[in-house]
């Protein structure tokens with residue numbers, strides 16, 4: 001079995017799991033469309049996901065690249081991100097979920113209606129629903 005077959009098998013097994021990882025959040029994200037092309041991994045609807053999260057594609061991409069540990073680029077025309085290397089859907093979905101937890105969801109009320117504002121050298125996540133604030137790390 002080569003690497004691609006193995007990853008397809010893994011993804012097929014994951015798709016049979018009853019609970020989609022994103023359903024645990026209180027809001028619905030567009031389902032990430034992820035596929036591999038050659039030795040690259042494409043997140044087809046990266047732009048729609050960023051928009052649903054109300055986060056800048058630049059910020060989200062930086063996080064994704066750091067966490068996955070690869071290089072990649074965003075194309076605004078197609079809204080896609082191309083990552084160097086082959087990654088499973090699970091890896092990408094987990095990374096998106098971690099991003100949502102750290103940079104989108106309010107810790108206090110668990111709602112996703114938040115903004116990130118810069119205050120001096122700090123980045124503050126402000127919840128529009130309950131007014132809670134917490135600092136988030138700079139990427």
Ligand SMILES: [Zn+2]
Nearest residue numbers: 106109127130
């Ligand atoms: Zn809140």
